[in-house]
Amino acid sequence: MTGPVRRPAGALALVAAAAGALVAVVLGFLTFGAQATVAPDGVPVAVAAPPGIAQRIAAHGGGQLAWTVATPAEARQLLEDKKVYGVLELGPGPVATVVTSGAVNPAGTQVAQQALTGAAAALAGPPKQEVRHPVSLAGRTAPLAASALAWIGALVAGLGLTQLAKRTGRVPGAGARFAQVVGVGVLLTAVVAGFFALWDPALPLDAGVLGFVFLAATAFAAVQAGLLRLLGLRAMAVLGPLYLVAPAVAGQVPELLDPAYRALLWSWTPFRFSAEGLRSLLQGVPDAPDVTTGLWVLGALLAAGLLVTLWPSAREQAEPHPADRVVEVGVH
Known part of the structure; x- marks a missing residue:
């Protein structure tokens, strides 16, 4: 019987160093590169x-x-x-x-x-x-801040559920996964509303604003939960860098970004849809086109995320429903 292959510690150190350099290259392109190449164009x-x-x-x-x-x-x-x-x-x-x-x-x-x-x-x-539509400094900051907070809050919640399930050996059912998505949406909406009230009491906290924040938070939570369910912790390689992209890319307008960043990142990053739609709602422009676009995009993300999150696995499909299980009754 052969034992495990032991690699030299020096080789492992070089691999770790190369991995760190690769991460730095990727994040440099995604974040600082987008900011360093900003220039007006059309x-x-x-x-x-x-x-x-x-x-x-x-x-x-x-x-x-x-x-x-x-x-x-x-x-x-x-x-x-x-x-x-x-x-x-x-x-x-x-x-x-x-x-x-x-x-x-x-x-x-x-x-x-x-x-x-x-x-x-x-x-x-x-x-x-x-x-x-005059706006305060808090009003200019709030839309992107709310989007980033919703993303990172939902990510921590999804990661926590994944880790707890791994440690306890219990796979969360569809009900638990759905409760997580809705719970994250409710709590993060309350958190964002609290920050808005703290930063600028003049910011509106009506049904339109809070409903849009709830939609964004639940959409983010559903997409993240779906990816974490499919990939496990490996999903963090995608979900983590996206959080860093938010201020660098979603905070800009496409005419200021390099064409490569405009096509490869800005065109699809979910933060821009939530941030721009929320910006219009906070300034009392509910009929702005980006509000409608945001509702469609975030709604589609929520539907797709819930589909992946709640779809029963092969193991769940094989297990009988609790009502169909045979219950042994002892006779005394």
Whole structure:
């Protein structure tokens, strides 16, 4: 009988070092790489001005800006629909106005505001600043913070259930797994609501906001529970780095990201759907397109996650239902 193969300690140390370097490379690409390569590229903005002036303004900014010429009402509606990040209004008078919105991603708003202010100053002097749906610092931070907290909270809960099941040798049934997903959704919604009230009491905590947070938390919990059920602890190789991607990628707008990050990460990361939808709800814009998109995407994630989480395994299908089992009755 042969014993276990013993590898030299030096070789194991080199393997561990290589694994650490590989993790650093992956996280460097996913997180700091996305931030280090940020550059404006086709940031959508609108201008409302007489035709001749509008064309001169549209030449400002090169490829960094994508101008839309519209009437003042049309331009403001584009801003309301989040199709542009800012509006420059130039009327017959000498004063220009730069219009931005607190319901729009602050990263895109900042770039648009700087560019529009520069364009206006070159033509009519320093412009007036108008902000629709004014937002506090807490309001700008809250949407992405809530998404990240929901993800990490659900991840810890799912990991805890997996570890407890492994230590006790008891496989949680469908009822326990469902209770975990719903329980995580309820508790994390309460946690997020508490932070919102602490950070800024003016933030709305109505049914729309709390319902959206609950949907995001349960969707995240269901997807994570499904992956942990299929892969065990190996799922952490996917679920852990996703948490680190949230601030670097989901907090940006696609026009500021390198095209590779825009296509490979931003296009599908779940955080952006929850963060942008929640941003609109917190600023009182429930009809914004990203709210509808967020509801569809998060609803689909919840349905898919629950399907994988609750689908009975071969062992569960083989076991008889408690009502069908034979119960031995002793006769005395």
